[in-house]
Amino acid sequence: MESAIHIDKDLVAASATPLVLAILAEGESYGYAILKRVRALSGGELEWTDGMLYPLLHRLERFGHVKTEWRTPPEGRRRKYYVITKDGRAALAEQQRQWAAVSRALNNVWPGGGLMAAVGEA
């Protein structure tokens, strides 16, 4: 990106959970692929430290929002796959409501609607 925006650390952290859950809602995935998807989705503007994704994924697992499974693809190394659960989908829906509310409020106060809806309105 030419005009790289520096996104505040707190905002990156806050958006991490809904992003990961939303990506997993598209289908099961594994760490590296999730991270590539985040980069692609944000056009490279969301800069994560790669390693930080894993404690987050483990937390989601502990909360029961995702399930995990170690699998060995035919031509590759053993890899841990993450699958979203029913609880995870519920958590995602809740996050979507919250983000939509925040984004609505910001849109209302910023003239010209400078902010695109950060989260698709459900």
Add this chain to the structure above:
Amino acid sequence: MGSLEPQIAEWRAYVGNAPGVNGRDVDELEDHLRQQIADLNAVGLAEDEAFLVAVKRMGDVDVLSREFAREHSGRLWKQLLASGDDEPAHAAGGWLEALAFGAAAAVVVHVARVAAGFPDEEPTWFFRNVTLFVLPFLAGYFAYRRRLDAGGWVLTALPFAIAAVVVNVYPWDADSSTEMLVALHLPVTLWFVCALPYMGGTLRSHERRMDFVRFSGEWFIYYVLIALGGGVLVGLMYAIFEPTGVDADQIIEWVLPAGAAGAVIVAAWLVESKQRVVENMAPVLTMLFTPLFAVMLAGAAVVYAVTGLGDAFDRDLVSVFDALLLVVLGLVLYGMSAREPTAQPSWMDRIQLVAVASALVLDLMVLATMVARIGDLGFTPNRTAAIGLNLVLLANLAGAAWLSARFLTRRSTAHRLERWQTTYLPVFALWAATVVVVLPLAFTFG
């Protein structure tokens, strides 16, 4: 990427050594690293450049390790992170302060003992107050170690002050049964008060509450070990001094109370700084005793269901039942604190459910009998305290049984079950405090 293998292996070893990161995590991270290197390779970076970029993107290992440790505090407990900003840095060195607090407790116990004229006289105020001579020093030790600010110290001291006032200002009747109940419940109440400085003002954190449960279990093991050693010492002392005509009782009268009081703080210090030693013992002990207790409880539930409680039921049996239920609860809690949170349901979880369900059945029978008895004979302090404890246990066991059944059928997570227990902890504390403060008033100190 053949030439990179040594570098990757080195990185792997380095990350694997970081506290809070276990072998499986390293596998996962290594897989990530390799894919990143492969992708960077594909866009034209040389192997060693790709490696450097991939490692940099992975993040600083110290920061990463702290993040892992925050998520897996149970692992951290096993590895004991001496550095890092969450925990006080002086981990192993603090034996002097532990000894100082322990010695202070011992001195206070002796002053009180001499003032009471124990053992020739046995005034009840001594037994009522005995935990107040010791546990404030444990709380103080934690407050000191955690470097609490003035507010934290005041908050810690306040419950002790209230307890001291309540226990000593209430005008107890002679042979008062509420006084006995207070002597029994005060230690429990004050133990929970020690959680305040232990958790260093993070009472709301469920993870820290679990740490306190873990601490309590480890503390108990250490205390028992110290007591066993003390028992050997006392026994040998009798044996060695007997022929000389020296009265060993004179010495033991001083050694025993001082040792018992000091060991409370020393055991806490051992848990805090030498966790490595016990780390493997805790899961083994729960693994060993949970099945045994499960069998015993299931047997008892069946026997009592057949014979009924009616004839055998008296005050002593209620105490036995309550002690048994509390031990089961302790085992379950302790086992839970040693459990890997994301592990799949195992046979241990099934056995635990058997134990909890049998305990639930027993508790229901005790409660039914007790309600009938209270219906016949009315409330007394003892019956009120017993029925309250059994109701508190019943709610806990019912919740635990329900959630662990859901967990075993994979409709819920172990995390929910853990949350239930950590959320419930204050209920125990509140009930014990109620018995100490309210019950004597309700029965006019009788």
